[in-house]
Amino acid sequence: MQQSGNILFSGVGGQGILLASELTAHAQLAAGFDVKKSEVHGMAQRGGSVEAHLRYGERVYSPLIEPGTADILVAFETLEAARYLPYLHENSAVVVNTMQIMPPAVATGAMRYPGDVLDELTGRGIRVIAVDAFEIAREVGELRTANVAMVGAMSIFLAVSPGVFLDVIDRKVKERFREVNKRAFEAGRARVQAMQ
Numbered sequence: 001m002q003q004s005g006n007i008l009f010s011g012v013g014g015q016g017i018l019l020a021s022e023l024t025a026h027a028q029l030a031a032g033f034d035v036k037k038s039e040v041h042g043m044a045q046r047g048g049s050v051e052a053h054l055r056y057g058e059r060v061y062s063p064l065i066e067p068g069t070a071d072i073l074v075a076f077e078t079l080e081a082a083r084y085l086p087y088l089h090e091n092s093a094v095v096v097n098t099m100q101i102m103p104p105a106v107a108t109g110a111m112r113y114p115g116d117v118l119d120e121l122t123g124r125g126i127r128v129i130a131v132d133a134f135e136i137a138r139e140v141g142e143l144r145t146a147n148v149a150m151v152g153a154m155s156i157f158l159a160v161s162p163g164v165f166l167d168v169i170d171r172k173v174k175e176r177f178r179e180v181n182k183r184a185f186e187a188g189r190a191r192v193q194a195m196q
Contacts (some may be wrong), residue, residue, distance in 0.1 A: 003159055004033075006065040010084050011022025011076025011097075013050050016147030019172075020074065021052035023151055024158075026168045028056040031160040036063035042191045063162065074154045076133070076147065085124075092128055095154045095192070097146065099131040129153065129192055136187045142177070145184035152188025156196075164191060 007024065011017045017194035019037055028035045033056040040051045046096045053065045075081035077095040088094070088137070096118065121128045131153045140149075155165055166182050173181050 004060075005071040005158075006057070006069050007054040007056075007074065007154070008065050008070040008084055008087055009052040009054070009074045009076070010080040011050055012080065012097035012167055015050070015076040016144070017050045017052055017076055020076075021054055023148070023165065023168050023172060024154070025056075027155075027165045028054075028158070029158050030164050030168060033055055033057060034060045035062045036062035047052065051084070053138075055114065056077055072154060072157055074150055076146060076150060077118075078117045081121060085121070088126055090125060092126055094121055094176045095129045095131060095157075096121075096148055097148065098130050098194040099132070099146075108133045117125045129195065131188065132190055133188065136191060139182060140180055140187055142180040142184070142195045145181050146152055149179045149184040149188035149191075150189075153186070155189055156192045162186070 008019050025035045025037045035054065035056045038053045038114055040059045054064060055062050065087060069088050070092055071087040073081065073084055073088060073092060073094045075094060076088060077099055078096060081094055082097040118128055118130060131150065133149040134143065136149040137143045137146040155162060165185055169181050169185060170178055
């Protein structure tokens with residue numbers, strides 16, 4: 001667990017990446033870190049890539065993560081994990097949702113979806129933690145909590161107690177969704193703990 005670091009969130013529009021990065025930023029702030037965050041929405045409304053950069057530490061001056069310096073990549077879709085490969089270094093951890101969302105070129109048959117994305121990452125010596133966030137979301141009873149399950153899975157690598165994240169969920173999530181999101185966070189965290 002690091003006292004400073006760079007977390008890159010990546011995925012496809014509509015997966016809840018911005019809420020996930022927001023919850024993580026507020027948890028880091030509550031834990032006493034300085035935090036800077038930046039979001040790139042891209043063509044999110046058309047299923048395009050979305051990314052959020054989050055940097056934390058004693059003092060942070062810029063929100064943007066330089067290539068080769070991301071300590072954690074939280075990829076909400078398998079192919080998005082490969083897209084951000086240039087941002088990783090030899091000690092990076094990749095927490096990746098095993099869900100596959102077909103890009104338009106694949107959906108129209110112009111290209112094929114690569115079947116070896118996770119093998120490509122692990123073959124480069126990168127630590128890969130594959131999580132079926134949608135299975136977790138189904139288990140807790142709300143598919144829209146897959147993003148918070150991913151936050152729970154990623155939280156294992158941060159020097160922030162789970163209770164801080166749960167307090168942030170209490171403050172930042174609408175009341176009717178709080179409890180199910182807290183269950184998703186705890187289930188995502190437990191899933192990765194069981195892999196360790």
